[in-house]
Amino acid sequence: MMLNRSKNGKYHRFDSSQRRIPTLTRKPYVDMQALTRRLRRQVMVGTEHIEMIPAPDNEIWSAEVNGTPVEVLAPSNAVLLDVLRDKVGTLGVKRGCDLGTCGCCTVMIDGQPRLSCLCLAGQVEGAEITTVEGLANGAHLAPIQACFGEYGGSQCGFCTPGFLISAQALLNENDSPTDQEIACAIDGNLCRCTGYQQIIDSIQGAAAIHRGEVEARAPASDPHPDPHPEGPEEPNMPPGHAR
Numbered sequence: 001m002m003l004n005r006s007k008n009g010k011y012h013r014f015d016s017s018q019r020r021i022p023t024l025t026r027k028p029y030v031d032m033q034a035l036t037r038r039l040r041r042q043v044m045v046g047t048e049h050i051e052m053i054p055a056p057d058n059e060i061w062s063a064e065v066n067g068t069p070v071e072v073l074a075p076s077n078a079v080l081l082d083v084l085r086d087k088v089g090t091l092g093v094k095r096g097c098d099l100g101t102c103g104c105c106t107v108m109i110d111g112q113p114r115l116s117c118l119c120l121a122g123q124v125e126g127a128e129i130t131t132v133e134g135l136a137n138g139a140h141l142a143p144i145q146a147c148f149g150e151y152g153g154s155q156c157g158f159c160t161p162g163f164l165i166s167a168q169a170l171l172n173e174n175d176s177p178t179d180q181e182i183a184c185a186i187d188g189n190l191c192r193c194t195g196y197q198q199i200i201d202s203i204q205g206a207a208a209i210h211r212g213e214v215e216a217r218a219p220a221s222d223p224h225p226d227p228h229p230e231g232p233e234e235p236n237m238p239p240g241h242a243r
């Protein structure tokens, strides 16, 4: 038996053996309707999420890249840019905007310059693809590459692979382009370092070599070995994982 103080300040006897514990004996109030609504919403969200993003199957993708037949395992919905960089190992193909606006990812597909960030690999299955690695003739730079160096057409170089491919595609069809035709050919390629005039001069210089009016310069030094002869170190890196 003990004294307990009530709210009004008076003391009264309190027998702990007769004490009621209402919170444990009463059922807790649960708003079943609210709970059901919440659960239903979670299930619906979960179901939609699973339906909208099904896991893509891996499939064998084959093409001829820079004159070499390649076969790689890639998701069926993979973008060509990802397959070239992450599976084939042609890291010269650059990811700039990933939106089709900068031209850094340009590659030649069956002789035509195309944006690899806007192209599904499955669409070009079996095609002939040329990346910047495929322009050089063995250890010797292609005229367009040598001229970019000579005329200052490249500074940071990030946009350069795309420019080189667009320019080479033009020169393959027209070895006497006007400045206007060159400007049209490279109007999908953006450069934020070099003035475009140096790039146009580089392409005109390469065109003169193609026409045989100027001799291509001999390489100034022995070529450097390919730093990635086996392709990327992690060949199974997921697409989109740019380095």
Ligand code: FES
Binding pocket: 094, 095, 096, 097, 098, 099, 100, 101, 102, 103, 104, 105, 106, 115, 116, 117, 118
């Ligand atoms: S990365 Fe393809 S256009 Fe920019």
Ligand code: FES
Binding pocket: 153, 154, 155, 156, 157, 158, 159, 160, 190, 191, 192, 193, 194
């Ligand atoms: S050389 Fe740097 S963006 Fe073109």
